Each structure stands twice: as C-alpha cells, then as structure tokens.
Amino acid sequence: MGRAPCCDKTKVKRGPWSPEEDNILKNYLEKNGTGGNWISLPQKTGLRRCGKSCRLRWLNYLRPDIKHGGFTEEEDNIILTLYRQIGSRWSVIAANLPRRTDNDVKNHWNTKLKKKHLAAQNNNFLDIGYNFTNNINSSDLNHNYSRNYHGKLDYSNTFTSHMDPNVTNYSSKNCDQFPLPTLMEIQENDATIQSVQEDSSLDSCQILQKCVTFEETNMCASMFLKSTNNIGGNYMDLSSRISSSSYYDDILENGFGFQENDIGGVDPNSSYYNNILEIDQLFKEFEN
DNA sequence: AAAATACACAACCGCATTATA
DNA sequence: TTATAATGCGGTTGTGTATTT
The missing domain is CATH 1.10.10.60 (Homeodomain-like)
Structure with a gap:
C-alpha cells in the first residue's frame, strides 16, 4: 500500500x-x-x-530577491563550516545565507563543495595508489562506507574520497590511474558485498571489518567500471547516483551489460579494454 | 561537425512534521 | 484528543547546456 x-x-x-x-x-x-x-x-x-x-x-x-549561482568564497566557507557541524540540514544552512534557497545550496554542495569537503577530509587517501591500510581510523572507515536509506551499501563517499579535487574530468583519458581488479577479485568482492548487504544486523563499522579482506582499490575500480560503462553518465553524478536504488539495482541485476563496440568510450588500446570484454563475457556466461 | 560525455541545476517523490477541524 | 490534510524537507531523478572526443 x-x-x-x-x-x-x-x-x-x-x-x-x-x-x-x-x-x-x-x-x-x-x-x-x-x-x-x-x-x-x-x-x-x-x-x-x-x-x-x-x-x-x-x-x-x-519568489523575489533570491540569488542564483555565483556562490562566493565566503558563502562556500559558511556552507562547509555548517555542514561539518550539522550535516545536510540544508534549510538551516540556507537560512544562514541571505537570499539563498535550500535547493540551491544543496545543488551547489552536490556539484561543487562535496568534492572539496571529502578531499579535505580524506586527504590521506588521495595519493592512494591506493593502499587501504594502516593509518585509517574507524571514523574514516565509518565515513567511507555506510548504508543509504534503501539499506544498500553506499559507495558514494568511497568514490569521491579517491578523487583529486583538481581533476574535473574523469574520463577514459585518465581512467588508467585507477587500478583494475582481476576477474577473480571482482567476483569475490561482489559475493562478499552481497553477503554483507544481506546482513542487516551490521552497522557500517562492522561492514568494514567484514570487508577488510577486500582490496579497497579493487572495489573502487570495479564500481568505476560498472558505472561508467553501464550508464554512460558522468563520474561525479554517478558517485551520488550509484547509491540510489534504481541505478544500483540495475547494476546488480544486469551486470556490466556492455554492447558490442560500445564500452563507454574506453579506448580500445587501453589496458582496460580487453579486461572489460573478458568481464563482460563472464557476465554473459553467468546469466545463461 | 556530430556524437558522446560531463556538468549544472530544476523539479519530483515520499516521509516527517505541523496545522486544522 | 485525534484523524486528516497541508506543508516542509532532504534525497533523488530529469533534463538542458557545455565541453570533450
């Protein structure tokens, strides 16, 4: 009902x-x-x-007197500061910015400031070539995996924490900087992710402990490939959308779903290409 | 020059809260 | 007091524009 x-x-x-x-x-x-x-x-x-x-x-x-776009550095700082204090309470944040609407502040956050915020927060992750070990404390971990409100694992912060705030265009041009997982790693990761997802008794820290056998980087690369190739959308956009139900379910249900000669703009000469085809083949076999 | 991709922001959805009868 | 409706809110999605391939 x-x-x-x-x-x-x-x-x-x-x-x-x-x-x-x-x-x-x-x-x-x-x-x-x-x-x-x-x-x-x-x-x-x-x-x-x-x-x-x-x-x-x-x-x-x-409504008269509302201001669109052109956020000043001062406004950005207010948003960043308040977000750190109270989180995504956009109406409260917008109330501290004369003539700004909560929707605009939220959009500005999602398109611009979120990346800045995560980059600052996860500065120690940024050069991750990408080893996920040692000096990461539990609150970092907690922040990097969580459940969204659908109860799915939310990868969005994991994604963005790996992004360089100075790189605005994540495309096939620079995708080689993301390590590609092996097929077996992807399978193992997916299986583990699934079992963890099904265990609703776990909180995000426990999920992380369960995931500790994963290569963090592999998972990111795996999701990166899945998302860019399935949906053809943009990386930033997907980093938030990947955690939402429809796209996420689509990926889980349909796997990579590559079409022949269309693998999301990945350069056929890149090291990714053959791997992707191989992965695709694997999924096809799995489906049949 | 066209197609694909990235980006930005407007708009929608449904739950939570508040107001009203 | 309580049931119902209106409004507020934040997460999410749709869509137009800019940029890159």
Whole structure:
C-alpha cells in the first residue's frame, strides 16, 4: 500500500515550467498571496499543476530577491563550516545565507563543495595508489562506507574520497590511474558485498571489518567500471547516483551489460579494454 | 561537425512534521 | 484528543547546456 498521492498525476502537468506558467503563478501570488493553501492554488489560478509543484516553483525560483549561482568564497566557507557541524540540514544552512534557497545550496554542495569537503577530509587517501591500510581510523572507515536509506551499501563517499579535487574530468583519458581488479577479485568482492548487504544486523563499522579482506582499490575500480560503462553518465553524478536504488539495482541485476563496440568510450588500446570484454563475457556466461 | 560525455541545476517523490477541524 | 490534510524537507531523478572526443 503506497501513500495517497497529493493530486491526480494524470491530470497535472510536470517537468519544466513555461514562462507563461511562471507569469500566471507570479502575478497571482503577488496580488493575492497563497491564501494559506498551496493545494487549492492551481484551481484558483487555472494552472494545471500540482500544488506542491507551484509551491516549489515559487519558493525556489519565482519568489523575489533570491540569488542564483555565483556562490562566493565566503558563502562556500559558511556552507562547509555548517555542514561539518550539522550535516545536510540544508534549510538551516540556507537560512544562514541571505537570499539563498535550500535547493540551491544543496545543488551547489552536490556539484561543487562535496568534492572539496571529502578531499579535505580524506586527504590521506588521495595519493592512494591506493593502499587501504594502516593509518585509517574507524571514523574514516565509518565515513567511507555506510548504508543509504534503501539499506544498500553506499559507495558514494568511497568514490569521491579517491578523487583529486583538481581533476574535473574523469574520463577514459585518465581512467588508467585507477587500478583494475582481476576477474577473480571482482567476483569475490561482489559475493562478499552481497553477503554483507544481506546482513542487516551490521552497522557500517562492522561492514568494514567484514570487508577488510577486500582490496579497497579493487572495489573502487570495479564500481568505476560498472558505472561508467553501464550508464554512460558522468563520474561525479554517478558517485551520488550509484547509491540510489534504481541505478544500483540495475547494476546488480544486469551486470556490466556492455554492447558490442560500445564500452563507454574506453579506448580500445587501453589496458582496460580487453579486461572489460573478458568481464563482460563472464557476465554473459553467468546469466545463461 | 556530430556524437558522446560531463556538468549544472530544476523539479519530483515520499516521509516527517505541523496545522486544522 | 485525534484523524486528516497541508506543508516542509532532504534525497533523488530529469533534463538542458557545455565541453570533450
């Protein structure tokens, strides 16, 4: 049993707002206010939109005096500082930045600041060529693996902690800097990951202990390959998306899923190429 | 020059909290 | 007091634009 929807999705327009819609909403709200009720607003204005969508559009975009983009260094510092203190409470953080919306602050974090933050926090990981040993304490570990709210292992921080903040383009050009795991390592890792995932009694530190036999680097390389080749999206974007349910499940269900002559832009002359084909073949056999 | 990839940000979803009857 | 609806919020996803191949 799902939750009752707030409006009839079939009768409501979705996606980007047109300038006409913006005008209608803006004119109405400037004259009349919300009347204390967003849900009934679409009828009053004639907009074929969900009330929640109207609210969001107004609050994040149409409302006067809001500032978009161009975050200053001072603003960045405030965000970074507050994030370290209180975490992802975007509305609280945005309240400390005049004219900024929580959505904008969140987006800015996800696209720019997160990388900076993790790089600073995991500075000792950055030259990981990548040995995952010795001088890492449990809080580092805890931070690098966690469960997302779907209960899946969340790799996103692991990913970004390996990224050089000065490298903005992670593509096939520089993928060779990521060590490639052997087939056996991938299989072992995947099997272990799966068994750990199924054990919901573990907290993230325990998960790490269980994972200690892994080569941290192999896992990263493995996920890197999977993600770049399955989805063809961008690395930064995927680092957050990999932990979300639909992409993650797709990867688990479909494996690498390479198509012939299409392995996500990987250079056929690179050391990756043959390995990838081999891995792909393995998955095909496994599926049959 | 076209296609693929990377990036940025707008918008949506559903749970949590708050307000209302 | 409590059931229900509205709103707030943060995680996530969709989509347009810029850059690279």
